[in-house]
Amino acid sequence: MSKLKKVLVANRGEIAVRVLRACREEGIPTVAVYSEADRNALHVRLADEAFCIGPPPALQSYLDGDKILAVAKRAGADSVHPGYGFLSENADFADATVAAGLTFIGPPGSAMRAMGNKISAKARMKAAKVPCAPGSDGEIDDPAEAKRIAESIGFPVMIKAAAGGGGKGIRIVKEASELARALDMARSEAEKSFKSGAVYVEKFLEEPRHVEIQVLADRHGNVVHLGERECSVQRRHQKIVEETPSCIVDADLRQRMGAAAVAAAQACGYENAGTVEFLVDKHRNFYFLEMNTRLQVEHPITEQVTGIDLVRAQLRIAARQPLGFTQADVKHAGHAIEVRICAEDPDHNFVPATGVVRHLDLPGGGRVRIDAGIYEGMTVGLHYDSMLAKLIVRANDREEAIARMKRALAEFHVTGVKTNIPFLLRVFDTPEFLSGKYDTGFIDRNLATLKAPPSDGMTRDVALVAAAIAHAIRKRRSQTANTGAGGGANESAWSLAARREGLRR
């Protein structure tokens, strides 16, 4: 069986760790690349080799394809895994990788181009009889033209980056007066994120569900789908909670959406792992949204219910191995949920949080999975995105999965950086989520509940008590440090001392 010889992982954070683990389990040596900000990162330590590729800004490191290919050559890698984000959907990079004599672990550049430009992708989908939402037939840069189209399809509309993905470069416009400014900002953001400022206009379906289908295509013409992921819990088009199966997808809809996704992949000559995103309305009509020509952040929930390791499948497909199974072999068992744990402050409008991770407590137990780039001592800065870890649970049914997720989230503790863990916990207490009948308007509709302070008097009192005692201990600690006595001594002993002495003054 052919096998890759050495894989360079052109990414950082949890996805680099994810890919490195898969390589290690496959017995394939690995090469990491890192920016100067990431010298201490987990992915550097888990790789067999690690090369510094430049300063922290991504444009000078993780987005510099030439530098990365030069490292691949120097390290003797025969293949490159791009992860998600960064260069993963850059067709030129995929082509350059192949031109350098290396294997790109992903689709061919041609498939990316076909799907990467959202406008030509839509045309192709229409030809393949995949339903699409109405919108502009091409790129828009003139505010007047944008206005004309928006008025013909009716507000609200979305301005979307033609090269976009992952929720970036999207603006929703509710009325004509907002159009010019939104167009301006979307273009600027798109330029910065994707090196292309091209945007287009599409009808904004109000409160649809966001449901996507995972596909796998080998280099021998076999294409299968692995069912859906429900990703409607979003804030600003960023997914926060994903689950599978979706409460709105029954066997018939799954079969139809799956067939559409397979048709979409075939229509662009797709290879390797990819995801076809759809919007689903309450009548179970579905519309092609876009194809993500790479691994998704939320891929683990599909792995948990199908038993198929998507990254190892990627490695094998890239090595020209056949899939080894057919659509009929794909079985779904149980229910899986993922949450994205991010460095942000939900109590202050979700602003990104920075700091040094002082302490980390991860949940354990059965059917709890953690894919993380976070580690103690890690500096969380502003150069890269704010996702620290993914927490994934599996269970026999949705109710059990929710109970397990709540249990695991309650065990997940981070100090030094604020996270959205409290916010995530409340998602699983929200009646709308529990009912399974939610859509992309979920977070906005439930924001008051999601941010609500606890009502239990006892819990609040315990927080107050803990605050008073923590204050006393910290004050005494800093006094002791100033006088040179003690120092970084055993904190637990310290606490006892503080209880016995500090508070007894």
Place this chain on the structure above:
Amino acid sequence: MSKLKKVLVANRGEIAVRVLRACREEGIPTVAVYSEADRNALHVRLADEAFCIGPPPALQSYLDGDKILAVAKRAGADSVHPGYGFLSENADFADATVAAGLTFIGPPGSAMRAMGNKISAKARMKAAKVPCAPGSDGEIDDPAEAKRIAESIGFPVMIKAAAGGGGKGIRIVKEASELARALDMARSEAEKSFKSGAVYVEKFLEEPRHVEIQVLADRHGNVVHLGERECSVQRRHQKIVEETPSCIVDADLRQRMGAAAVAAAQACGYENAGTVEFLVDKHRNFYFLEMNTRLQVEHPITEQVTGIDLVRAQLRIAARQPLGFTQADVKHAGHAIEVRICAEDPDHNFVPATGVVRHLDLPGGGRVRIDAGIYEGMTVGLHYDSMLAKLIVRANDREEAIARMKRALAEFHVTGVKTNIPFLLRVFDTPEFLSGKYDTGFIDRNLATLKAPPSDGMTRDVALVAAAIAHAIRKRRSQTANTGAGGGANESAWSLAARREGLRR
């Protein structure tokens, strides 16, 4: 559906955490008990309520059934989960729990007594046509009598505690001259561990496999088995690595051993979760060893391949719910392996290690499970057993499972206390283990390999280099601490300083 109202967990460490997690997922409030040594333990923090039950020695805390039942009453618990070890196989405690009007989450005292005394258990098994190894028909306390029996069945023999379990109170005797001393020590150890010094003599099967069958029995007469666990990687009768399926068990043998285990459970009126242990010789003959009338340490591997949560099943059975599935519904998928991570020093004859856990790094990723009682800041002392955590992996087949286990073990880091992680890693490099053809003599036979130093010159050089640098950093740190400058500052910045300055003297 009837449900328990509040569960008291009469245990500590990882198994207390395991049971508390299951209760939380079932939505059942919990009560922890703790000795004075365990005030900071994870199980205290994960429970809804926690009661101190006495000083560190187990006899004055976790083995004091009266105290524990008094707490149960005071806290309003309606049920008690004993975990494993401590009071879990104490029939008097089970009876006292029921007499106090509470539900014992385990078998009735009568079933424990029937199986707890190994001699009467064997008689019962013979009656149920379960094959047994030859040995004494009763308790032995006279060295002369022991000698007579041993000579009649032939050396080597085992002296085993009639009330024993978990490998404690067992001595292997190879010749008559060792018998008296071994009898003495086994009696003394048994007395201390089980409050009963009764021992008996049994033929020691040389290098058998240790294979056990998990059973579940509800209170409505339904008994099923969940297949086998292979537990032959043992040192001094302590299991270290377990896997399922066993390489020696085929479908036919599984069916026959399973039927024998079900018959054993039925023969003693068993209820709840239990395990029937067998020895299997190279001809696939199997002999009843003992029944463990409680949850086993290694239960997670069965959960991973069957999808059945054994602790939640225990809670439901105890609440008189029917099993809800039949033998035909039990399906096995994939392969699971567990290792026991212990505080011990394999390079110094596995002596127990003590200390304070300074830092802990847990592996993550798909199909990796950690059941642990360990946490940063934990004091590992001598009062309780040395197991810190269990690491369990699942995969589609054995080869994948081994690769995943090696990957996960390499990511598991503990500082402050020595562990057997390096030793465990080498198990998975041993040809005999990889072949699947191993028995209980595995560790002794492979000790040289398992303890062998690494041969790679580069790896050794890196260790030497790291030692030199660590020494320089630590020396400078202590000098700085003595002069009062710095202190518990950012270690990473410190390292840079040490590299730039400390080494540049």
Place this chain on the structure above:
Amino acid sequence: MKYYVMVGGKEYAVDVDTTGDAMHLTLDGANYRVDVSAVQHGEQYSVLVDERSFAVSVDGDGRKLALVLDGYSYAVGVEDDRERASRALSNLHGSGGGVIESVMPGIVRKVEVQVGDTVKRGDRLLVLEAMKMENEILADADGVVAKVHVAAGQTVEGGAPLVSLDVK
């Protein structure tokens, strides 16, 4: 010892009595027997109130603490008797409002006002980029720009002053 804990705009007095064998706290009329132990190298506290068990994560130093308990976060200000007394002495001149602070760390992309400009509530003052997203910073009241604390291209920390407004 007495502690004043501010949370959600409300202040609570916590009385700590450690004269007996156990620690007792009085709060809002309720009296609790409390046992607190620092765990996880002091990053968490295990709090037993009577026998109810809580694990509290504590972040921050000094008077501002962020606590997480039962999945709820509390931003808390604390001071004790003595601190309150000394603060009362030094607090003779008030600080005054009207400063718009950055709620997040980021890079200033555009500054759209200058000193003397009259702005209305909701007007855009500047654009702050963080995590590749552009965020508009808007005036929170009608007023006149008294000071612009930052320039385009500048990196700012969370809490940094951006623009001071003289509010009408």
Place this chain on the structure above:
Amino acid sequence: MKYYVMVGGKEYAVDVDTTGDAMHLTLDGANYRVDVSAVQHGEQYSVLVDERSFAVSVDGDGRKLALVLDGYSYAVGVEDDRERASRALSNLHGSGGGVIESVMPGIVRKVEVQVGDTVKRGDRLLVLEAMKMENEILADADGVVAKVHVAAGQTVEGGAPLVSLDVK
């Protein structure tokens, strides 16, 4: 700076040269360009040798360190130039052998010899209990008991002297 690292009964000299931009180490004739960074609050070191990446867990303080690397543990003794020089000065009288130390912490259950007893290699000297298992401590050579350092019931640490033997 020069370091002497003892491992597995062998000593290695490690030369550390930090005069250039990168750190260079010479060891057993081999020369490595090395970049070391303390991670995980200093409990681990990320070591890049040229571009090969290693994570080393480090335990212990001072001259005795326990390292774990690639799943192998190394018990290591280290000293630098200066320490070696000062130790040479103070090391004028040798310490002598024959002391049987406890390799584990535990509780002494029985002491079966007294000063003056003649013992043979393999004779039981005492019984040490640890983790509920009784462990026999045996004489490691023929000799006469010179000193018994412990009594039954006593708790001992790992490394504590138990019995001193005058070896014949």
